[in-house]
Amino acid sequence: EQLDPTLIVLGNLFRDQLDRYGEMEALADEWARTVAARAGRTAFVLNADDPLIADLGRDAEERPRPGVVYFGIEDASQALPELQHAFDAKHCRRCGHPYAYERAFVGHLGHYSCPHCGARRPRPDVAATAIELRGMDGSRATVRTPAGELRLELPLPGLYNVYNALAAVAAGLRLGVAPERIAAALGELRAAFGRVETIEVAGKPVSILLIKNPAGANEVLRTL
Secondary structure: OOOOOOEEEEOOOOOOOHHHHOOHHHHHHHHHHHHHHHEOOEEEEEEOOOHHHHHHHEOOOOOEOOOEEEEEEOOHHHOOOOOOOOOOOOEOOOOOOEOEEEEEEEOOEEEEEOOOOOOEOOOOOEEEEEEEEOHHHOEEEEEEEOOEEEEEEEOOOOHHHHHHHHHHHHHHHHOOOOHHHHHHHHHOOOOOOOOOEEEEEOOEEEEEOOOOOHHHHHHHHHHO
16 A cells, blocks of 8 residues: 555465465455455556456456456467376365366366356457476467567576566566567566576586475476
8 A cells, every 4th residue: 555556466375384484375365355445546466377366357247347468378388297296276266166277287277167156267468379488498388468579588498487488578568568679678687696597516507496395396396
C-alpha cells in the first residue's frame, strides 16, 4: 500500500521455507486479496501455467480482471513424461476438485483444467512456442507476444529460467519497453553468486546450483 505499484509480477507458488513464508494456499489467498483490492489501479503479470497464480486474474464470477497479462509455455516438447511427486497444486481453487493435466512442465506448472467446474488455464499473452534447452549453456526460445515474435538467447540454464524470462518479457512490454531492448537485456544476464554459478577448480568447471525444495531438486537434476 505504501509503494502503490503500477505493476506486480507473480511468478509461481511452490512449497519452500514454510517456517518463514507459510503454507502455499494461505499465501495464494493473501495474494488473491491483494489482486482484488488493487484491480483497476495496478497491472498484473501472472503465470498462466500455475493454477494458483492464474486464477488470481479472474474475479469470483470468472470474469477477467482489468490490466492482467499472462505468460506461459506452449512448446509441448518440453513437457514431462508424467506428473512428478513434487506436485504442489493438486486441487481447483474454485471447487476443490483435482485438476486434470494435459501436460506439465515444472512441478505443477503446465496445461490444466478442472473437470468439475470447468476452470482452466488461460491463454497466455506472452508464450514460449519453441524452446531449445542446452544444458548448463542456457537455452534458446521463440516467444509469441502482442508486439510480434521475439527470439531469445538465454545464458542461464533450465526451463525454470525460461519462465523467469517470459515474466520479464511480459513485464517489460506492459511497461512500454521496446521488444528488441528486452531481448538484448535478457541475453546479457549473468548468474548471481551461488545460483547457477560456474567456477574453475583445478582446471575443471564446477557448477553451483541452489536447491531449496523438491521441485527445484528435480529441475536441477533435469538440467544437468
